[in-house]
Amino acid sequence: MDNLEPRFRRVARFVSPVDRGFAAIVYAGSILFALLIIGLFVELVLGSWPSIAAFKFSFIWKSEWDPVSNKFGALPMIYGTVVSSFIAIALASFVGIMAAVYLSDFAPRWLANPLSFLIELLAAVPSVVYGLWGLFVLAPFVRTGLGPVLQHVLGWTPLFAGPIYGVGLLTGGIILSLMIVPTVTAISRDILVAIPRDLREASMAVGTTKWEMAMRVVLPAARVGIFGACVLALGRALGETIAVTMVIGNRPQISASLFAPSYTLASVIANEFTEATTSLYISALIELGLILFFVSMIVNGVARLMIWSVRGSDRTA
Amino acid sequence: MASSSEGLASAQLALRYAGLRRRRVYAMLGTGLALFCALLAAAVLLAVLGYVVAQGIGSINWEFLTQLPHPIGVPGGGVGNGIAGSFIMIGIATAMAIPIGLLTGIYLALFGRGPIPEALRFLSDVLSGIPSIAIGLFAYAVLVAPLKHFSAFSASFAFMMLMLPLLVRTSEQAIRTVPQVVREGALALGMSNFRATVRIVIPTAMPAIMTALLLAIARVTGETAPLLFTAFGSQFWEFNPANPMAELSLQVFTYAISPYPTWQAQAWGGALLLISAVCILSVGARLMLRRSQGLQL
Numbered sequence: 186m187d188n189l190e191p192r193f194r195r196v197a198r199f200v201s202p203v204d205r206g207f208a209a210i211v212y213a214g215s216i217l218f219a220l221l222i223i224g225l226f227v228e229l230v231l232g233s234w235p236s237i238a239a240f241k242f243s244f245i246w247k248s249e250w251d252p253v254s255n256k257f258g259a260l261p262m263i264y265g266t267v268v269s270s271f272i273a274i275a276l277a278s279f280v281g282i283m284a285a286v287y288l289s290d291f292a293p294r295w296l297a298n299p300l301s302f303l304i305e306l307l308a309a310v311p312s313v314v315y316g317l318w319g320l321f322v323l324a325p326f327v328r329t330g331l332g333p334v335l336q337h338v339l340g341w342t343p344l345f346a347g348p349i350y351g352v353g354l355l356t357g358g359i360i361l362s363l364m365i366v367p368t369v370t371a372i373s374r375d376i377l378v379a380i381p382r383d384l385r386e387a388s389m390a391v392g393t394t395k396w397e398m399a400m401r402v403v404l405p406a407a408r409v410g411i412f413g414a415c416v417l418a419l420g421r422a423l424g425e426t427i428a429v430t431m432v433i434g435n436r437p438q439i440s441a442s443l444f445a446p447s448y449t450l451a452s453v454i455a456n457e458f459t460e461a462t463t464s465l466y467i468s469a470l471i472e473l474g475l476i477l478f479f480v481s482m483i484v485n486g487v488a489r490l491m492i493w494s495v496r497g498s499d500r501t502a
Numbered sequence: 503m504a505s506s507s508e509g510l511a512s513a514q515l516a517l518r519y520a521g522l523r524r525r526r527v528y529a530m531l532g533t534g535l536a537l538f539c540a541l542l543a544a545a546v547l548l549a550v551l552g553y554v555v556a557q558g559i560g561s562i563n564w565e566f567l568t569q570l571p572h573p574i575g576v577p578g579g580g581v582g583n584g585i586a587g588s589f590i591m592i593g594i595a596t597a598m599a600i601p602i603g604l605l606t607g608i609y610l611a612l613f614g615r616g617p618i619p620e621a622l623r624f625l626s627d628v629l630s631g632i633p634s635i636a637i638g639l640f641a642y643a644v645l646v647a648p649l650k651h652f653s654a655f656s657a658s659f660a661f662m663m664l665m666l667p668l669l670v671r672t673s674e675q676a677i678r679t680v681p682q683v684v685r686e687g688a689l690a691l692g693m694s695n696f697r698a699t700v701r702i703v704i705p706t707a708m709p710a711i712m713t714a715l716l717l718a719i720a721r722v723t724g725e726t727a728p729l730l731f732t733a734f735g736s737q738f739w740e741f742n743p744a745n746p747m748a749e750l751s752l753q754v755f756t757y758a759i760s761p762y763p764t765w766q767a768q769a770w771g772g773a774l775l776l777i778s779a780v781c782i783l784s785v786g787a788r789l790m791l792r793r794s795q796g797l798q799l
Contacts, residue, residue, distance in 0.1 A: 307543065
């Protein structure tokens, strides 16, 4: 069949009416799938159009969020989203990568499988459960334990100054870091496992310790992909909604202190959408969703390219 | 003369051994650090799980599982309507996601070369990264705003969108991993492409597809954000998907941020139910995956 003309081959493959009908149904399902995603984008743009028309680019850099007087600026939420996500990735990347190195190169098999499973289960814990735990366990701990200690040691920097409420940027960042550690670990481990055995054997053959092999040979070879795993985790953190909403304090302000309450793009939508009264207000909230859409599309695209460059594209990340 | 060169050599040897000892210590410390990080990640899970079990187990009884919520101040009551709502919404979402996801997966596996399938894969990856709250906004814009009416169906629609990327990519890969000889064998026996796909290829790929389906269901079971403005919640028994409906994770959220200790206790009970459901689904997916790996020819 290989020596048939490509056009003829296609006809030969799906020649009977049943097959043609089958192909048509398969096409229809795929087209529907594509339409759903395109529709998502179109609806978000249409929904946010009144707000885009009213505020233009000032929406992104104005910091006033006052529904009563119909003034909407997203800067405080962009700030809160970015800062909480960066706290999360700063805390999660080291632990996540180290855990992945352990699982790929050091763990005995009887330990590697259960540990991987536990860490992957961590990714499946519902967001609202993290939020509940964050609200009743982590936030009091930050208020009475971690916060005062940090303030005592680092209170001279603006980052750790001011009153400690318990809920705030830092608590939001910590909860997010717990949520994205499994992403970093699972993808990094897959990438490390995919690094060819030859490299490892060559390294051991010239007399490195196993640790030196992992740090100086395997990790550098996997560098781009692991960076991609962190970027992908960052993307998850940026869009995470419920857990953050419960612990970040929900106040549209920009404050240098990590103890201060803040707000994120996703949590504004979660909190205010059903209470939004004017159509401009609703439209402004949808525009926040559109910003989230673009940001997560770019972040995910970059992350996937990096991961694929090391591991190949045959697995869903 | 000879003795001094011997001394030099032994000094170098000693130095090298000292370096080796230092490197071995580093290696041990490093391995310990890596182990510590892996255990830390697992310990966080156990800490959260343990706390939820400890706080939630007291709330769980027959009444909690089967009754309607009571008004604030009236003790007792349950999340029965939320559990029913979760089943209904996830059931509808699954029923819609399976055909679309499977058909797209078949398309990508069978006709998967060229710019259009690549674009479709790209779209699917884009969708998998879109925050659930943005997908909730889409469901609102398509199904709630035009009808001026919150509904469970709009939540199912959002759930379906959340399930699709995983289903599409996994069913594509599962169908691809079915060896070409199996397919050619079926065709050689005179089967049409349709029958070969439906009767031979898909059943062979089924365990992997089921794994993805279970993981997708686990994912939406814990999803709360899009429900806020689609299903909206309800205080009553509601079985009509065209109306607002209660859902377990939404109830947990509402109770958790309420100032009433009785509601907060119920939030822990609901959280325990959610975690149990997700754990069962994840373990089920694992077992299914093992079966699928055993089946690969």
